[in-house]
Amino acid sequence: MATELDEIFDRIAAWRREGTGVALATVVRTWGSSPRPAGSHLAVAETGAFVGSVSGGCIEGAVIGEAQAAIADGRPRLLEFGVSDEQAWAVGLACGGRVQVLVERVG
Amino acid sequence: MRTECFEALAAHRAAGRSCALVTRLADGAQALVAPDGASGELAPTAEQLAEIAGLLAAGTSAPLASDAGLFVRSYVAAPRLLVVGAVHIAQFLAAMARMAGYEVTVIDPRRAFASADRFPGVTLTDEWPDEALARLAPDARTAVVTLAHDPKLDDPALAAALRSPAFYVGALGSRRTHARRIERLAAEGLADLLGRIHAPVGLDLGGRSPAEIAVSVLAQVIQVRHRGAP
Secondary structure, eight states: OOOOOHHHHHHHHHHHHOOOOEEEEEEEEEEEEEESOTEEEEEEEEESSSEEOSSSSSSSHHHHHHHHHHHHHHEEEEEEEEOTTTTTTOOOOOTTTOOOOOOOOOO | OOOOHHHHHHHHHHHHHHEEEEEEEETTOEEEEETTTTEEEEOOOEEEHHHHHHHHHHTTTEEEESSEEEEEEEEEOEEEEEEESOOHHHHHHHHHHHHOOOOOEOOOOTTTSSOTSSSSOEEEOSSSHHHHHHOOOOOOTTEEEEEOOOHHHHHHHHHHHHHHHOOOEEEEEEEEEHHHHHHHHIIIGGGGGGEEEEOOOOOOOOOOOOHHHHHHHHHHHHHHHOOOOO
């Protein structure tokens, strides 16, 4: 069993060897009580398979969708997530923090 | 991230070298800053390189203070845990510490204990602890825990660990066992350093099983790493 970061890098390399498109999401900034610190990674394959995390699970679904879009068009994206709005069913952080996540295609 | 950038980053990580990935958030342009220099689409200034080196030394990932549009992801070697004594607690501690991101080495010259069957996927060495510690050279990112319960194995490891910059030194054993250990190590001229030993080892969680003791030891290692010794 490898460390979390080893596992992420190994999976990216394995996906690339298979010819599967990959994107890497990285927490670049946090405000308030966010679950994962700056530098945390989530790697996403074009199939939607993923490894790692950028939150406690609240925004991963939205980040995976953006990652698949980044794999398709090659453009990096800077996403920002704030407090969740339960009325609107918006994607957000239940803890009340705010995070900025960079999503970029690998290769 | 360009292919050559990912491959260079993966190669630095595989070789255990620290490096920093600098990304301009506006357009995703990047530079990889390693001990042998910077490469990529960005050319950080000397001032920026100095700030990046500071973040890298601290193992911190953050936007540059001088330019919040540049994000620095620091990749540094994982902390290490050296476990002396391939005993039952060590089987749990090695697995749990790896999950928590530690590179674990288990040291025990008794091959029946330090067997791959008992420690699947764990780095094992059958060197004597003083030889192993001399080779592995504990640094400020290293924790050393002795679990052998045998002074022939534990004492030389503790002596080496106390003379090193290891951020954590812990020794399994009751208060009585530890009192005798203190006497022996003091006789070796280590009296001034003995306060660094966490003993009885681990946070007082009340558990008695090998897995529960492993949790308490790992919890204390994590506490000391992030909060410092109490």
